[in-house]
Amino acid sequence: MENLSYPACTRELYESEILGETLFLSLVAEAKSPRDRYHLGTLLQLESETKARLRPLLFKHGVTLDEAADLALVELAIGAYRDISWQEFAALNVPVVEDFLARFEAIAKIGDEADREILESMVRHEASILRWATMERDGVVHGSLDDVIAQLSYPLPEVF
Numbered sequence: 662m663e664n665l666s667y668p669a670c671t672r673e674l675y676e677s678e679i680l681g682e683t684l685f686l687s688l689v690a691e692a693k694s695p696r697d698r699y700h701l702g703t704l705l706q707l708e709s710e711t712k713a714r715l716r717p718l719l720f721k722h723g724v725t726l727d728e729a730a731d732l733a734l735v736e737l738a739i740g741a742y743r744d745i746s747w748q749e750f751a752a753l754n755v756p757v758v759e760d761f762l763a764r765f766e767a768i769a770k771i772g773d774e775a776d777r778e779i780l781e782s783m784v785r786h787e788a789s790i791l792r793w794a795t796m797e798r799d800g801v802v803h804g805s806l807d808d809v810i811a812q813l814s815y816p817l818p819e820v821f
Contacts (some may be wrong), residue, residue, distance in 0.1 A: 668722035668769045675715050679730040695821030697808050702817050713766035751797035762787040
């Protein structure tokens with residue numbers, strides 16, 4: 662893992678949410694079932710709400726709020742979703758989310774004490790997505806979104 666410079670590395674947190682928001686918004690449009698649409702939409706909602714929660718942190722430290730980010734993974738993920746089963750798709754996400762989680766944990770460790778709450782919330786955020794992906798991969802579908810939904814101020818209605 663490369664060296665981290667705080668607070669500049671908070672930009673990585675923001676860009677991960679931009680990527681996630683773009684990805685899940687695209688996947689909602691591709692949803693193969695009402696259940697998929699609900700899960701993808703709930704993950705989209707988490708990314709959107711989290712991105713908004715990060716803005717004050719970046720602003721405080723003079724880190725840009727622009728939404729430019731590397732979105733190369735989006736088209737690959739959409740193609741994968743179209744071509745494989747839901748469980749396989751969830752399985753593909755596990756190592757990606759594990760990498761993000763490790764990075765978020767590293768950022769939380771070096772962050773300012775005054776920023777501890779938001780930085781630790783990012784670890785919980787990513788851990789909830791990992792729990793979702795792992796449970797869905799393993800076919801344990803009941804409650805896979807519980808940790809994600811618990812973080813939402815504006816959860817989507819379950820309409821399937």
